[in-house]
Amino acid sequence: MAQAVAARAGAITQDSIAQNSAEPEDGDRQFVTALARGLQVLRAFRDAAEMLGNREIAARTGLPKPTVSRLTHTLLSLGYLVHDPEGERYGLGPAVLALSAAFLRQNSFPQMVKPFLQDLATAVQAHVALGLLDGLSSVYVQLWRGQGQRIVLSSEVGYRLPLARSAMGMATLSSLDEAERTALMTRLRRDGADAARLDQTYRHCAAEIAAHGFCVGIGIWHQDINAVAAPIHAPGGRGHFALNISGPAFLLTEEVLRNDTGPKLMETIERMRSLGIVD
Template identity: 45%
Template sequence: MRQKPVALVDFSAHEQDGKKDRNFVMALARGLEILRAFRPSDGLLSNQEIAARTGIPKPTVSRLTYTLTKLGYLSYSERLERYQLGTGVLALGYSSLASMGIRQVGRPLMQEFADDTGASVSLGSRDRLSMVYLENCHGQGALTLRLQVGSRVPVATTAMGRAFLAALPEAEREYLLDHIRRKDEQAWPRVRQGIEQAVADYQEKGYCISAGDWERDVNAVGVPLVLDDGSDVMAFNAGGPSFRLPREELDRHLGPRLVNLVRTVESRLSSGGAQ
């Protein structure tokens, strides 16, 4: 069974008691949805392709892409009649990453972990039903996954995503689980079972495992990081090919060590170590 198409955002959700939210700027929301429509694997996109991905009418897409191009957030190929993300978006992204003290604190610890274990070690944050990689470290000579900063992986089946879900308040977690269920009803029973096990593992051990649940030959462990002010939840993971990192290795070494790494990051952040 094919997965149900899921729009990037439900604009009708921004209503209160059947009335439009007067503080919600629809034109801005639609412009941002157009920027979100571009994926790392994409070439250039036409207005028609953007309209299909976002559910925004093509005439509206055409006006918004024109405006975004004028502002530098998109660039336009006259020959191909298609768009790609412009330097304005890159500048915003780099500014955001540069302002995250967690990356400055975490990267040396992550690299040491990767060098010692041969695992890929990553930090990510949620965007919709994906986790977006904000930092990624590999050990020298290790067989690693082809993921980099900006890569997206599923929340539901990866160790990073499950760690994120496990750290959420129950109401927020159930809200996301409902969206995950609607995206793929057929896979839902198996997916839900994996998430419930991950939550139980996190509560007992401090980490979650994904052993072949995302990709058949990939095993990983994940640990959430709840920022001290409660403003956000991020997650770390460590993983690699299953023949190099069997589940027993995750439980015996990688899981406990990743918990220690995250506790160290928390301690340094709270003491101002990111400054």
């Protein structure tokens, strides 16, 4: 059973074109479409070890294959992509790692919370992820698994959760001011999110966060995976972060999430707040 859940979780894929759009919004004349398309190609890679051909990249981004071929050639020349020995498939290159390292150097917050969230992952024997708002997704910037944890879901740093269909997304939306949230939800609807479902899920989760500090997601992202999530505020307001704890539904039942996992998440956040690590 445990292996079956892990396998199903590993089979879950992101929406092929649910990335940031490579086209300007509202006729923005300053928007550089060629640059946006190049970045969209990099976003097509879902983990650092994945190798993709031009056809697969085109399918995931919605870009024409000839355009993808020119972009991958350029990114390969600049070190943002590498290719396999046959030269037919591409993977992320060292220049991407350099950008990631620069981000982590400039933003020490993920490193500051690390020991607290590793202890939390071990206490709940589940995945604990720190997500950062990026476009229409929350991207994992850190991920912890409990020491001795036996069931592992196939998500890694860099994994993207859709805002409209995840507890982490709902927690992230709740942390925004009204103007930011309204604009983002408009974009989510325009991107294809079911408006009625999105509004109902957000209202329910926002009410839970107001009452308890966290929201519970029962099968929001996938029917076999449950989660609990809470917004978390980095000092200085740099970025919109959220925490989630996720795992197989047969282990993280709604009762467990509400009565044990969620309260432990809030205890950890309060402990970090008392030390000035989070606002």
